[in-house]
Amino acid sequence: MTAVSAAQSQQVDPDELVARLRTHARSYHSLHPFHIAMNEGTLTPDQIRGWVANRFYYQENIPIKDAAILSNCPDTTVRRRWIKRIVDHDGLEGTEGGIEAWLRLGEACGLTRDEIVDHTHLVPGVRFACDAYVTFARTQPWTIAVASSLTELFAPDLMAERLAAFEKYYTWIEPDGLEYFRNRLFQAPRDSEHALEVVTEHCTTPELADAAEAALSFKCDVLWSMMDAIEGAYGG
């Protein structure tokens, strides 16, 4: 048995892998100064609008990213669950999804629908980071692309904190506009649970476990880099 095949046959303990993945909460963008300021209620309306307008590009690209994973995934059972993410964002005919909910958030903040959709305020660094995420999903093995979605493990805490902050400090925003955050409170845990199942089932060798961890680290960098670019454009 060669060193490589010996290493490959060595199984990774799923609980240990989950614990390793969870440590990446330390690099989650909730700790970015701009996010801390947001949740402390000290951002100006212009800063909030800048964040909402820029973050829309991320929202827009989520179903594109998830369809890329779907297209690389040969497992029908996984696809049947993964496709819900696309429906959550795009909606179905006659229903509205997350992209529409985000546009409403933008309108509630005083942006027009056109200036959001036309990327009037989109900062290059945000575009590059989101495009890098889509490229990652298109070109990496699907299980590793799934691992990159695991920032959702950390999302519910941030979302709950953000929702409370918006309701308390940014009362100039129409409360109906916050529906997107409310939906993600239950969607994100369901999604991350599925992604964790996939990753722990498939990433059973040290090499694949390392790749899964690197994917999550990369995704933390994507989100952090977006915050840097937004802070650079709108001030910290």
Place this chain on the structure above:
Amino acid sequence: MTAVSAAQSQQVDPDELVARLRTHARSYHSLHPFHIAMNEGTLTPDQIRGWVANRFYYQENIPIKDAAILSNCPDTTVRRRWIKRIVDHDGLEGTEGGIEAWLRLGEACGLTRDEIVDHTHLVPGVRFACDAYVTFARTQPWTIAVASSLTELFAPDLMAERLAAFEKYYTWIEPDGLEYFRNRLFQAPRDSEHALEVVTEHCTTPELADAAEAALSFKCDVLWSMMDAIEGAYGG
């Protein structure tokens, strides 16, 4: 104005484009000798089983192909309709889709589920043709990939003929196994109607209209080449 931009500004009449696309019925695999024999009721059980087992590889790849189109499509409204194709084939949690229906057809023909899923009978030429179709959808502009799906314009006639032939000549096949063909009788017209809308809306220059027609011609080649490979392996 350069020659190129003059040509690009020249609009293509949608009805004329549809008429041009429809002429490709002449290259549809319904005219392949193997298909003609199938619908005349002269194929042996081994030939039918060979076709069903090989065609499964095509069925399996349809949602992969459609997810690739979804992932390349920036238009939420189109995605909301296109995603139904994936659900039709994969099903949702707790429901069965076209892939499962095709497996049941295989079982009704006397194949085991395992020998279908494991590609025991898969002929290289069928694999190459289906893989070429998926690569086309991944790499071509999404509107051109949509045009390649337009063999669905010709599918309902073939499907109705095939269903009648199976019920009349191949009575050794359990009738429940024919559900896939029945479903496609209404799914294919709905799907091709949407694809035609997309193609006529987007392929408005002579260059794009030519590319759409070439895409449909390519797809006819994919299906025809599959029949050649199956005929080569199982006899005509």
